[in-house]
Amino acid sequence: MELKDIQNLIKFVAKSGANEVKLEMEDIKITIKTGPEKTETTILQQAAPMAVPQVPVSAPVASQIEEVATGNTSEKEENSNYIEITSPIIGTFYRKPSPDKPMFVEVGDTVNPDSVVCIIEAMKLFNEIESEVSGKIVKILIEDGTPVEFGQPLFLVDPS
Missing domain, CATH: 2.40.50.100 (RNA polymerase II/Efflux pump adaptor protein, barrel-sandwich hybrid domain)
Incomplete structure (x- = not known):
């Protein structure tokens, strides 16, 4: 999973209003916690554990993601x-x-x-x-x- 994909996931979760999301795949575990004052993300990979620093979420990017996800207006x-x-x-x-x-x-x-x-x-x-x-x-x-x-x-x- 690329860093850009993780950042987009963080922005999407923040926009959705969820307080916490955990994603587990074969070789990676991601936990995203959001709240009124912070966004925190922890990423663990089996091969090499690492933590991604906090990434600020901006509303314009989240709305762009929503526009892509909503699809055709007709x-x-x-x-x-x-x-x-x-x-x-x-x-x-x-x-x-x-x-x-x-x-x-x-x-x-x-x-x-x-x-x-x-x-x-x-x-x-x-x-x-x-x-x-x-x-x-x-x-x-x-x-x-x-x-x-x-x-x-x-x-x-x-x-x-």
Whole structure:
């Protein structure tokens, strides 16, 4: 992971409003803690442990990252009559309760408030995510097994 990638990750986490994020990959562990007065990052690599100094986060760069992440605006206009089911936490998105079970919901399925639509795994805890609206699933926005952020749209629901 390049230093520039780590700095962009720090800026993105600061913009998201999360207080702490831990990322573990095969050969690297990253912990990012943010608060009203500081941003602290610790990076450990198995081959050579090191710490990255504090990096100040500026709002203009974070907004540029958000613009890149949000994608095409015409697609948003098409989907404006749909309601989004968003992620309430940071974690890994799963569409089924276990590998040998069927998906919670598919495109075209009808959901009601309190219908389980997916699971998000965070820190070895599997959290069932329930729909807060009634309607028909028109689009699944995230691939199974993909990391998700707080507030990231997961499904589009047609309330009619």
